Amino acid sequence: MTSTDATEVSNSMRFCIRSYIAFVVAPTASINEWLAELDHWTRNSPGFFVGRPVVLDLSTVKLGQAGIRHLLHQLAERGIHIIGLEGADTSQLDPSLPPLLTGGRPAEKHGTADNAFPANKPIAASSTQDEPTSLLIETRIRSGQTVVFPSGDVTVLGSVASGSEIVAGGSIHVCGTLRGRALAGSKGNGRARIFCRKNEAELLAINGYYRTAEEWGADVRSQPVQSWLEEGVLIVAPLD
Amino acid sequence: MSKVIVVTSGKGGVGKTTSTAALGAALAASGQTVVVVDFDVGLRNLDLVMGAERRVVYDIINVVQGAAKLPQALIRDKRIDTLSLLPASQTRDKDALTEEGVARVIKELRTKFDWVICDSPAGIERGATLAMRFADTAIIVTNPEVSSVRDSDRIIGLLDSKTERAEKGERIEKHILITRYDAARAARGEMLNIEDVLDILSLPLLGIIPESEEVLRASNVGSPITLNDPNSAPARAYCDAARRLKGHDVPMTIPADRRGFLDKLFRRRAA
Secondary structure: OHHHHHHHHOOOOOOOOOOOOOEEEOOOOOHHHHHHHHHHHHHHOOOOOOOOOEEEEOOOOOOOHHHHHHHHHHHHHOOOOEEEEEOOOHHHOOOOOOOEOOOOOOOOOOOOHHHOOHHHOOHHHHHHHOOOOEEEEOOOEOOOOEEEEOOOEEEEOOOEOOOOEEEEOOOEEEEEEEOOEEEEOOOOOOOOOEEEEEEOOOEEEEOOEEEEHHHOOHHHOOOOEEEEEEOOEEEEEEOO | OOEEEEEEOOOOOOOHHHHHHHHHHHHHHOOOOEEEEEOOOOOOOHHHHOOOOOOOOOOHHHHHOOOOOHHHHOEEOOOOOOEEEEOOOOOOOHHHOOHHHHHHHHHHHHHHOOEEEEEOOOOOOHHHHHHHHOOOEEEEEEOOOHHHHHHHHHHHHHHHHHOHHHHOOOOOEEEEEEEEEOHHHHHOOOOOOHHHHHHHHOOOEEEEEEOOHHHHHHHHOOOOHHHHOOOOHHHHHHHHHHHHHOOOOOOOOOOOOHHHHHHHHHHHHHO
């Protein structure tokens, strides 16, 4: 009884989206030969795959459900646990097999597990290589345009139109009117902030916590405002 | 020096075709040669507004695909002989347009006319992007209401990225033409006012066309408003806009609110 009450009270639930780097193993036509080759290689680096997410790419081999199960079993015996399949025939899959993944992109060359999660590092750490961590946009942003800058702050000198979007790993500064959406701290930076000269925004978000225009008062509309995160609550306050 | 203009908006029903016809007729009436080109393949309307619907034999698709020569498809206006129409096809769709074909047609039109005015279809898909593709100048038709203004903003972004000029790193000249402006409603705050529209779009203003029954009447008799009723307020506003296109400095007049003035008068008496 009490538990049903609880679910009724909390009428919203927050889901997060995160991306991770995974290894992809792609077996070649003769599975047994490929497994032997894998054994030979892992002998030199035992435990290489232990505790790491691995995706099985089946696009170069044609396997039935039994074949896929056999391969998964063989890999599991070698300590390689498959979290998802890629390039598999959907008709061969059932809920007991790992899920089919799509939309994967190749990671950068240096993306080994040790430095594969730059999101977990503070922004300052990536600036050690003298790379600029801010993006200056001297024009206005038109409706339908998206600016994505995961590695730092975005400053826009013009206005940001309704129906446009800025996604920044760091903070967002808009010197004109902000009429679109601003999503700061997109890679898990809760200290990012959003500043604008005039707030007509559709949505503000920091580190995945968001508020829409409906959810803030008239006192911060059409005003210079800043927005920050305080214990998981997005604050929008006048700048002056 | 020939100039290619695209009349575009994003949103439908804001007055692109009416404005194309009115500006084309106004420019042609000043003695320059003008062709108005209907890019709304499948939903053509410019032939009706120009009163040429019963004279269409070949259309832009025939010319793009090489089935007809350009002079065969051009329809000369009966009222002004410097004005021509290149109609769209009603039986095909926008996929029948190819970029190479459109490039060839526009190039050939440039050699024949002082002004090539392309009437873009609504939307941001193939038809609209091909209509703007080879333009030197864009006229963005906007109604003073939020959805039209936001769609115009979207189109401006495309003009700055998808046109041939933009891709070559050159600037495409852009103007805002505000149509269906109702001074009384703007005064009551039921419409965006001119400053709001220009603040959002931040482009120079080509003209303000007042909302008027005369525009609808002209469309229905198949005559551009600038020919059908040249002394009406919208016709005069279009003529001013045409002169601004030619580079003349014409002072901008915001259509007056006569009823608003009377309202004020009565309010004062009541008080």
